[in-house]
Every structure is written in structure tokens, then in C-alpha cells.
Amino acid sequence: MVICSQCPDEDDSSEEDTTEVYSPLTLEKLARQRLLREEALAISALKDLPHLLFPAMFEEAFINGHTKVLTAMIPVWPYPYLYVGMMIKNRNLETLKAMLEGLDILIAQKVRSSRCKLRQINWKNKYHNVIGIWAGSHELLTRFMTQKQPVQNSPGCGVKKELKVTTQLEIMEGRLDESDRYLFQWAQQRKDSIHLCNTNLEIQGLTKATVIEIFKFLHADCVQDLMLCHLSIEDFDFLNPYLRQMNNLLNLTLCHITDTRSMDDSEMSLLPTFHCLQTLSVNDVPYVYGNLKGFLRCLKNPLESLIITECDLSQSDLDCLPYCLNIFELRYLTLASINLCDLLLEPLGFFLERVGHTLENLELESCGIQDSQLNTLLPALSQCSQLRVVSFNDNEFSLLFLKELLHHTAQLSQLEREVCPAPLECYDRGIVLSHRLENLCPELLDILTAKRMPMEVTFETIECSNCGGFYTYDLETESCHFHI
Ligand SMILES: [Zn+2]
Numbered sequence: 001m002v003i004c005s006q007c008p009d010e011d012d013s014s015e016e017d018t019t020e021v022y023s024p025l026t027l028e029k030l031a032r033q034r035l036l037r038e039e040a041l042a043i044s045a046l047k048d049l050p051h052l053l054f055p056a057m058f059e060e061a062f063i064n065g066h067t068k069v070l071t072a073m074i075p076v077w078p079y080p081y082l083y084v085g086m087m088i089k090n091r092n093l094e095t096l097k098a099m100l101e102g103l104d105i106l107i108a109q110k111v112r113s114s115r116c117k118l119r120q121i122n123w124k125n126k127y128h129n130v131i132g133i134w135a136g137s138h139e140l141l142t143r144f145m146t147q148k149q150p151v152q153n154s155p156g157c158g159v160k161k162e163l164k165v166t167t168q169l170e171i172m173e174g175r176l177d178e179s180d181r182y183l184f185q186w187a188q189q190r191k192d193s194i195h196l197c198n199t200n201l202e203i204q205g206l207t208k209a210t211v212i213e214i215f216k217f218l219h220a221d222c223v224q225d226l227m228l229c230h231l232s233i234e235d236f237d238f239l240n241p242y243l244r245q246m247n248n249l250l251n252l253t254l255c256h257i258t259d260t261r262s263m264d265d266s267e268m269s270l271l272p273t274f275h276c277l278q279t280l281s282v283n284d285v286p287y288v289y290g291n292l293k294g295f296l297r298c299l300k301n302p303l304e305s306l307i308i309t310e311c312d313l314s315q316s317d318l319d320c321l322p323y324c325l326n327i328f329e330l331r332y333l334t335l336a337s338i339n340l341c342d343l344l345l346e347p348l349g350f351f352l353e354r355v356g357h358t359l360e361n362l363e364l365e366s367c368g369i370q371d372s373q374l375n376t377l378l379p380a381l382s383q384c385s386q387l388r389v390v391s392f393n394d395n396e397f398s399l400l401f402l403k404e405l406l407h408h409t410a411q412l413s414q415l416e417r418e419v420c421p422a423p424l425e426c427y428d429r430g431i432v433l434s435h436r437l438e439n440l441c442p443e444l445l446d447i448l449t450a451k452r453m454p455m456e457v458t459f460e461t462i463e464c465s466n467c468g469g470f471y472t473y474d475l476e477t478e479s480c481h482f483h484i
């Protein structure tokens, strides 16, 4: 429990920024808006509309709900892709229906407009932060927006249909939302010409009937990202036959999985084997405690990212980590909000030695790690020569130890970003002393600058229990800032 000295008063906490940025509408935008005011005119103008103006026109029509124009634009869409960004305003059943009506016209046409190049519509994918309408390829977008993995690693789907609609299905509390249900039924009725490609599947709470119904039509091979949330361990008996069909699964997230079994059953394995999984993310899954090795048996290929948060780990879990298969080519390792303060971290050091040739991101955050514990990891840490990001935020390090830590990270020539906790000396009986942070950080930074040119270094205090605010000191401004 920590309190900062700056807790804002209730009344002046929401000081709103009322300055509006004046941005004159461009001539092109004005022309578009004017045209869209008369839908019939806009529709008849489509045949002369230059290709380059299609995405902006579509976006304007989408945001302002000109559904007739949306419908008319689909059969003459001059690009292979039409990507409706997750962040776009007015994504609802009406705009979806308008687009699907356009697709119906396209399917029914015996002779297509020579202009139409449309092959794929992406209706929803919340992992891509696209704001408006995108006409580039999905592959390009993946590379451009997330730089997650090279295109050749995406297995894609083998289903060949003339048109593909990709989406992300979310089964929330056992049900699909209105738009997803509509899209699903629409595609089911046109399954000869449309492939509904579901690359992302999110199941939050299980209703068996819905899952059975969906998997009758859904191609399990297409699922690349799967999130399973608010389930119980017992639900996996039912789900595993479906998971086994997901031969191209790349990313799996398990979140809030309750465990009510007796200890005797703990040997049972939770997941089937996955042959190309790259990222495994586990948040609040009590099953993992004492069972990490068994849990990781689902891996049949070297994993790239392992993220474990808000789970308890036992000493035996840490002890077995250097002996688990298929985690020695990790590029990202995150252990966060796990209480490690009573555990011996030497095995984690052995593990770091094994992954040192590939590891790029190491985050050990909010684990209650103390000086002496991390000290045992320092020799191994120095060998992780590929590290680009390290974060040890929200652990309990003294000034003396932080100096020692930085002497080690100073050797890591690839480091681009380092986040360290503010030294314990910056707190006095639960009160944050920001002036101490301001005074102590320059000498810490000197350790790094003496060895190399550090790029991004931040020291952060614990969040105030009262207002959630915290202080940072960073290399860029060389000063202390309060964040809330
Ligand atoms: Zn505060």
C-alpha cells in the first residue's frame, strides 16, 4: 500500500482539454459529403469514380449510415480486399446487412463488372487497430499493422471459394451477438459461393449447444487465434475434440479458467497437442500451479511467446522450467503479477541460459522479486545477447542492487527499452518521495551511458493505492513525471 503526495482533489481531477483542433475539411471531403447527401446521385456517380477514391467514399458512407451507397459499392469494388477496421464508427447490423446485400448482388451477377476485383471482405478483427476502411491485402495489413509474423508463417485456409468473408466470432456468455449471428446464418445459406473464414475465435463462457451449432459450419482449420475465457476445467473435456481440429492454431489465450477438481485429478492434461502454436498466453488459470510441465506438454513445436500472468507458480514449476520441451527458442517471456518472492529463482537462471540465444523480450513485472533473488539471475541475464526489451517494473529493488542490475544490462548491446522499478529508497513508510526519484536516477543512468548509448530507459514507482497515479523518471526528459 503506497500513497503519493499528489493525489488530485476530487473536484479538479477531470480537467478537460477543451481546445479543439481546427482542421479545415479538404475540398475532396466536402465534395464527397455533398455527393452522399443525394444517394441516388452518389450511386450513379460510382461508375466514374476513380479507384483511389473508393476507400474514402466507402468510409464516409459507412460512418454516416448511407446503406444504399454501401450496397451499391460492393459489386464494383475495384480492389481485391475490403477491410472494415475494428475502430470504425457505425459498425452494426445495418451496415453489415448493407454490405452483405451488395455481396448478394455480386453473387447473383452472371457477368461481373470488369471493374470489380473483390475477393475478400474482412468484417471484424479486433487485433488489428485499423481505424477506417482499408483496401490493401490482409497479409500486407498484418505485416504493416502488427509486424507479428512474416506472411509465410500464416497457414491460411485451404478452402477455395470465389468470395471470402473473414471475421472474428465471439461467443459471449454462450451466445453470438446479433451481427455475428446474422453473418453466420447468411454465410451458411450461401456456402457454395462464400467461405466464412473465421481466423479469430473467442469463447467467453460455454453453452454447449452454441458451440456444437457453430462448429457444424465453422472450419476449425481456419482458426489461428483462439481465446478461451471464463470457463471451468471440466469444460475442456467437451471442448478438446474441437481444439484438436484446429491444426493451424498460432495463438492461444486462456483467461480466468476456474478449477474445482480435487488434487487427485491434477495429473490429467488440460489441452490437446498443438502443432504450430507460436504464442501461449495464460492469465488467471489456477490449474497451472504445480502442473506447469504437464500443461506445456501441449506444445509440439518450439514456442515463440510464453506469457503467464496472475497465476501462482510452485517451486517445482520453476524447477522443471529448464526441462520443459519446446520452449527453448522463446523470443518473448512474460511473468507478471505472479508472487515469486518466496521462491528460489536459480532454475529461472538456468532457463534464461537456455533461451539466451533467442530471447528478445523479458518481462518480470509485479512479481515481488527482491534484490537477492534477481541477483542469482544476473549472470544468465548477461548472456541474453538478443534482448531488446527488459522490464522489471514493480519489484522491490534497492538502489545498490539497481546499480548492479544496470551494470549487467549495460553490456546488452541490442537493448532498446528498459523499464526498472524506482529504488526502495524512494519510499518512506508507504509514501512516495518523488524528489528522491529525481535525485537518484541520474547516477543510475550514468551507469548505462558510460557503456553504450541507451535508447529508452524508465524508472517507475508503484501505483498510488489512493489515486492510481505513479511517477516515472525517463532518460529522454531526464526528469520526473506524474501519471494518472
Ligand atoms: Zn495518489
Ligand SMILES: [Zn+2]
Pocket (backbone or CB within 6 Å): 156, 157, 158, 159, 195, 196, 197, 198, 219, 222
Ligand atoms: Zn478459411
